[in-house]
Ligand code: RTP
């Protein structure tokens with residue numbers, strides 16, 4: 001077991017509204033087939049406030065209000081995924097932001113298959129370990145995940 005030398009990393013993955021209704025089981029199955037551990041998951045309808053906070057780095061951009069509308073219009077599935085290089089590997093599974101580019105460069109990616117357009121692009125993934133830690137804390141509060149990807153349930157963590 002080499003996981004001691006290659007400790008797992010966590011990322012926050014979100015299946016966005018509509019895609020969740022249409023492709024939930026298929027995406028979860030693929031996540032597991034790709035070797036991710038789903039350390040935690042929670043289905044939730046974001047409030048406008050939460051969606052604005054979640055995407056606060058995009059506040060002021062021309063698509064911000066539409067992005068918030070989209071994220072709030074139905075349930076999202078929030079997942080903590082654990083795997084070596086989880087951040088990068090989940091981004092690779094997602095494909096580029098714009099599905100036109102995704103179809104060109106990564107035709108098997110989730111966005112190539114399921115995104116409607118650059119806004120309604122079906123999935124979210126943290127873009128760095130720092131962002132992953134911030135978003136995991138925002139969505140799930142203070143929780144700790146062990147090196148094997150399992151949740152630590154110690155009361156003091
Ligand atoms: P995400 O944060 O959702 O994983 O997406 P990303 O890193 O690939 O792209 P980012 O630049 O962080 O954009 C966040 C989300 O905003 C919407 N968007 N719309 N209309 C547009 O030009 C546009 N650009 C971005 C998408 O929903 C994108 O995922």
Ligand code: MG
Pocket residue numbers: 125127
């Ligand atoms: Mg992003």
